[in-house]
Amino acid sequence: MRGPARLFSPITDHVSLITVMSFAERMLKIDRRIIFLVIGLCTLLPLLYPVGLPIKISSEVRGVYDHIESLPEGATLVLSLDFDPASKPELYPQAIALLRHAFKKNLRVIALTLWVSGTGMAEQIVTQVAKELGKETGKDYTFLGWSPGGQAVIINMGQDLYSAFPSDYSGKPTKGLPVLEGVRNLKDITYLVSLGAGRPGVEEWYVFGKDKYKFEMGGGCTGVMAPGLYPLLRSGQINGLIGGLRGAAEYESLIDQKGKAVAGMDAQSATHVAIIVLVIICNLFYFSMRQQKSVGQG
Amino acid sequence: MDATVFGAWVATGLTLLIFSFLYKDTPLFKFAEHLYVGVSIGYTIVKTYDTVIMHLIVKPIVENGEFALLIPVAIGMLMLTRYVPKAAWMSRYAFAFIVGMGSGLAIPRTISSFILKQVEDTIRPLLSMAGPDGLTFSMNLLNPASNLNAIIILLGVSSVLFYFFFSIEHSGVGKAVARTGIMFLMIAFGAAFGYTVMARMSLLIGRLTDLIEFSDASYGRPTLWLVVVTIGVLVVLSRRAQREPPQES
Numbered sequence: 001m002r003g004p005a006r007l008f009s010p011i012t013d014h015v016s017l018i019t020v021m022s023f024a025e026r027m028l029k030i031d032r033r034i035i036f037l038v039i040g041l042c043t044l045l046p047l048l049y050p051v052g053l054p055i056k057i058s059s060e061v062r063g064v065y066d067h068i069e070s071l072p073e074g075a076t077l078v079l080s081l082d083f084d085p086a087s088k089p090e091l092y093p094q095a096i097a098l099l100r101h102a103f104k105k106n107l108r109v110i111a112l113t114l115w116v117s118g119t120g121m122a123e124q125i126v127t128q129v130a131k132e133l134g135k136e137t138g139k140d141y142t143f144l145g146w147s148p149g150g151q152a153v154i155i156n157m158g159q160d161l162y163s164a165f166p167s168d169y170s171g172k173p174t175k176g177l178p179v180l181e182g183v184r185n186l187k188d189i190t191y192l193v194s195l196g197a198g199r200p201g202v203e204e205w206y207v208f209g210k211d212k213y214k215f216e217m218g219g220g221c222t223g224v225m226a227p228g229l230y231p232l233l234r235s236g237q238i239n240g241l242i243g244g245l246r247g248a249a250e251y252e253s254l255i256d257q258k259g260k261a262v263a264g265m266d267a268q269s270a271t272h273v274a275i276i277v278l279v280i281i282c283n284l285f286y287f288s289m290r291q292q293k294s295v296g297q298g
Numbered sequence: 299m300d301a302t303v304f305g306a307w308v309a310t311g312l313t314l315l316i317f318s319f320l321y322k323d324t325p326l327f328k329f330a331e332h333l334y335v336g337v338s339i340g341y342t343i344v345k346t347y348d349t350v351i352m353h354l355i356v357k358p359i360v361e362n363g364e365f366a367l368l369i370p371v372a373i374g375m376l377m378l379t380r381y382v383p384k385a386a387w388m389s390r391y392a393f394a395f396i397v398g399m400g401s402g403l404a405i406p407r408t409i410s411s412f413i414l415k416q417v418e419d420t421i422r423p424l425l426s427m428a429g430p431d432g433l434t435f436s437m438n439l440l441n442p443a444s445n446l447n448a449i450i451i452l453l454g455v456s457s458v459l460f461y462f463f464f465s466i467e468h469s470g471v472g473k474a475v476a477r478t479g480i481m482f483l484m485i486a487f488g489a490a491f492g493y494t495v496m497a498r499m500s501l502l503i504g505r506l507t508d509l510i511e512f513s514d515a516s517y518g519r520p521t522l523w524l525v526v527v528t529i530g531v532l533v534v535l536s537r538r539a540q541r542e543p544p545q546e547s
Contacts, residue, residue, distance in 0.1 A: 036320045043502050047510055089504020090497060116345050117338060148350050155403065167353065207411040208403070223497030227490045234442045235419035237411070244493070245500035264503040271499045 024285035024292070035278065042274040046266035053266055060233055061250040063240025064218040065101070067191060073106040075190035076183055080205060081111060081125065083197035084118035087222050091195045092125065093248035093261035094220045098193060099129040101255045108179045109141040110189070112165070114153060114200040119146045123169055137170070139178045145169035150200035154208040158186040186213040195220040195242075202229055206237055220247065306512045310520040313505050314528045324535055326528065420455050422448040454482040 068077070079098060083091045102109050113122040126143045135141055144165040147153045156164035161183060162175050174180060182188060186209055194205040194217070202219035210217040216239060221229055223244030233241045242251055245268060248261035315330035355371060358364040376392035379385040424445055425433040436444040460472070461479030468476040513521035 033321065039499075039502075040506075043499065043506055047503070047506055089507075090500045116342050116349075119345055120341075146345065146349060147354070148346065151403065166358065171353075203411075207407045211407060211411050211415075223493045223500060224490075226493050227486070231416055231419070235415055237415055244497055245503065246496065260504075260507060264500065264507060267503045267506075268496065268499055271502075272496070275495060 024288040028282065028285050028289065038278075039271055039274060042270040043267045046270045047263070050263065051266050053269055055249050055253050055262065055265060057250050057254060058247075060241040060243070061247050062254070063233075064098075064193060064220070064242055065240070065251060065254045067216065067218060067239055068098075068101055068105060068107070071105060071107055071190055075107050076188070077102050077107045077109050078186075078189050078192040079109060079111045079126075080192065080194040080196075081113045081118060081122035082115050082194055082201040083113075083222075084115050085121055087197035088121065089264075090222045090244045090248065091197060091220065092121075093245065093259055094195050094242050094251060095122075095125045096129055096259060097248060097251040097255055097257070097261070098195070098220070098242075099126065100133065100257055101251075103129060103133040103135050103140070104255070106140075107190075109135075110144065110179065110183070111141065112144040113146050114150055114204070115197075116146050116148070119169075138168075138172065142174070142177055142179045143169045144174070151204045151208045154186075154200075154204060155212075158209060158213040161185050186215060189215050191216050191218070193218045193220060196225065197222050198225070201225075202232075202238065206232060210237070218242075303517050306517040307520040307524070309508060310512045310524050313509060314524050317505075318528060318532060321532060324532065326531060326535075420451055422451075424448055424452070453478065458482050 071077070079095070079102070081091075081095055099109065099111075109126075111122065111126045113119055123143050123145070126141065127137075129135075130137065130141055137143070145168065147156075147164055149156070153164050161180070165174050167173050168177070186192075192205060192209065192215055194202045196202040196205075196219065202221055202225075205219075206217060209215070218240040219229060219232075219238045220242035221244070223246070226241065226243035226247075229238070229241055229243075232238045242248060245261050245264055249265045252259050252262050312330050312333070315326045316334075318324050319327040355367055359367055373392050373395055376388050379388040422443075425435055435446075437446045438444045439446060441447065457475050457479035459479075461468075461476045461483070466472060509521045511517075513519055
C-alpha cells in the first residue's frame with residue numbers, strides 16, 4: 001500500500017494508537033518534579049522579564065477605592081491588618097496600597113491587628129508607609145497593636161475604644177492622641193477595612209462590628225477566602241472586596257503607584273495558563289488511555 | 299553585618315530549605331519546618347505575655363489601682379486547675395463562663411448577619427419596576443443585581459437545598475433537581491479551587507520576588523550562594539542515601 005491508503009490502514013492505525021496510548025500512560029506517570037519545574041519557570045521568567053499585561057479593574061476593588069476617594073480630609077479610617085507573615089505575599093501589597101491612598105487623602109488612620117503573630121509585621125507596614133509620606137504618629141496615624149480576644153476586642157472597641165486599647169503599640173496612652181480626637185468607639189469612625197487571612201478577620205468585623213455599630217466597611221482577603229466573602233459583597237454587607245494578589249494589583253493600578261502586586265501579575269497569568277494547559281493535556285491523556293483500554297478489550 | 303543583610307540571608311536560606319521539599323522530604327526541610335514552628339510559638343508567647351500580662355493586667359493594677367481586673371484574672375486562673383486532678387472541677391466554671399458568653403454574643407449576631415441578611419438577599423424580585431411604564435427584566439450577567447442573576451441564585455439555592463434533602467428519594471423530577479444542585483455545587487467548588495490555585499501561586503510569586511531581590515550585590519548575593527550550597531547538600535544527602543543499605547521493614 002502506498003500514499004494515503006497506507007495512512008488509513010486499520011493495522012497501522014491500531015499500532016500508532018497503541019504507541020500514542022503508551023505515550024499517554026508514560027506522561028500520566030511523569031515525575032511530579034518536572035511539573036514543579038515547569039510551574040517554577042513559568043513564575044520565574046515573567047518576574048525576570050516582565051511583559052506588562054493589562055490589568056482590568058473589577059467593581060469589587062473599585063468599591064473600596066471609590067469609598068475612600070469620597071471621604072473628606074480628616075475622616076477616620078480604621079485599618080485592621082488581620083494576617084501574619086504566612087499571607088504576606090497577598091495581603092502586604094494590599095495594606096501598602098490602602099495606606100498610601102489613605103495618607104494621600106489625609107485621612108486619620110487607626111491601624112491595629114487581631115492576629116498576635118502579625119503584630120510586628122503590621123507595625124512595620126504602617127510605619128514604613130507613614131515615613132514614606134511624611135506622616136506623624138499620634139497626629140496623622142496610630143498603630144494600636146494587638147489585643148487578645150478576637151471578636152471580644154471588636155465588641156469592646158464598639159463600646160469604648162480606650163478600654164480595648166488603653167495604650168498604643170509604643171506604650172503611649174491612647175487618650176489624648178490628636179488622631180483619635182472625637183473618636184470614642186466604633187460608632188464614631190467613618191470607614192473600616194479589614195485585611196483578613198482567616199479568623200478573626202473580615203467576617204468578624206462585619207458580624208460584631210458593622211452589623212452592630214453601623215459603620216461603612218470594606219474588606220480585603222487572601223484568594224482562598226474570596227469566594228466565601230462574595231455573598232457579603234453581593235448583599236451589600238460590605239461595599240468592596242480586594243481579593244488576593246490580583247486585587248492588590250488592581251488597587252495599585254487605581255492609585256497609580258505600581259508595586260509588588262502589579263509586578264507579580266505577569267507571573268500569575270503565566271502560571272494560570274500553564275495549569276490550564278496541564279489540565280487539558282492530562283484530560284486528553286486520560287481519555288486516550290480509556291480509549292486504549294476499550295480497544296484492548298474489543 | 300547590617301540587620302537587613304543578615305535578614306536577607308536568613309530569609310533566603312530558609313526559603314530554599316523549605317523549597318527542598320519539592321525535590322523530596324529531606325533533613326533540610328525538616329530543620330526549616332521545626333524552626334518555623336518554634337519561632338512562631340516563641341513569638342506568640344512573648345507577645346502574649348507582654349501585651350496581656352504586663353500591659354493589660356500588671357500595669358493597670360499596679361499603676362492605676364484597677365483591682366476589678368483581678369476578677370477576670372481569677373476566672374482565667376481557674377483554667378489552670380485542669381493540671382491538678384483534685385481541683386480540675388473548678389475549671390468548669392471558667393469554661394462555662396466562656397461558652398455562655400461566647401454563645402450569647404455569637405448566636406444572635408451570626409443569625410442576623412449570615413442567615414437573615416443572606417435570606418433577604420436571596421429573595422429578590424425577579425422583575426424590576428421601571429418607572430411608571432411597567433416592569434423590566436435585566437439580562438446582564440455581570441451585574442450582580444440583575445434579574446437574570448436573581449433567577450440563577452434562586453435556582454441554585456433551591457436545587458442545592460433539595461440535593462441535601464434526603465427524606466425523599468431523588469427520582470423523576472426530583473432527580474433532575476438534585477442533579478442541577480450538584481452542577482451548582484461543582485461550579486462553586488471549581489470557583490473556590492481556582493481562587494485557591496491563584497492564592498498558592500501568589501505565595502510562590504512572593505517568595506521568588508524576594509529571592510530575586512536578594513540576588514542583588516547590596517545583600518551579598520545570598521540567593522546565588524545559598525542555591526549552590528543547598529543543591530550541594532542535596533547531592534551529598536542523595537549519594538549518602540544511595541550508599542546506605544535499605545532498611546528492613
